[in-house]
């Protein structure tokens with residue numbers, strides 16, 4: 656679609672810069688937003704490109720971006736929700752697992768999403784009602800129905816974020832009953848992996864809209880369920896997220912809620 660084309664042009668252009676910067680990490684300028692919350696000029700440059708390209712194509716739309724925040728355009732019912740570099744910690748350590756995430760929200764609803772891992776050249780796309788894809792391949796969540804055979808992704812809360820004790824409790828429960836837990840390091844890709852059936856479910860708390868906006872649509876369009884940890888329908892605004900195949904979603908939810 657025309658909309659998808661606009662998003663792809665912006666994402667591909669920003670990705671070129673990220674790949675270049677990833678190849679010369681020693682020249683990167685890094686600063687700290689919190690105790691273990693880093694930002695580099697790679698994040699900032701990518702965000703700048705995304706903003707300029709999206710604005711050029713759709714001048715009226717509003718923005719919510721990780722590094723530059725919220726900015727209203729003439730049209731406040733449509734906004735781009737952008738994470739220019741999801742997985743900054745991986746990126747800064749030379750671990751080739753990070754992505755750009757861009758979503759379009761219309762009247763409070765996510766209607767399109769793109770997540771791009773430029774290292775593997777995996778381009779995840781979804782438009783509401785039209786399914787989810789990686790490159791040209793249609794995505795479908797896994798069909799696993801047994802907790803014991805299932806593999807999950809999660810995010811370990813960063814230092815200074817809070818919720819550490821609760822997280823350790825959740826981890827202990829999931830470790831004891833499943834075939835494993837991965838902390839891969841980029842929330843957008845964790846969701847993309849649920850959509851692709853690579854992991855059977857994913858949970859994390861304390862997320863921001865830019866981490867998960869595109870990924871939530873991707874999982875839904877791939878046939879998965881996405882809610883908050885306590886089963887509420889609005890993970891984007893709550894920042895609490897439970898995504899899984901339809902069989903696993905209630906099982907993981909119950910397991911995490913166990914006393």
Ligand code: IPD
Nearest residue numbers: 740741742743744810840841842
């Ligand atoms: C982070 C990553 C990470 C998740 C954090 C996010 P950033 O995003 O998605 O996997 O656990 O909650 O903040 O800072 O690398 O864009």
Ligand code: CA
Nearest residue numbers: 692693721743
């Ligand atoms: Ca960040």
Ligand code: CA
Nearest residue numbers: 738741742866
């Ligand atoms: Ca992020």
Ligand code: CA
Nearest residue numbers: 721738740741
């Ligand atoms: Ca980021």
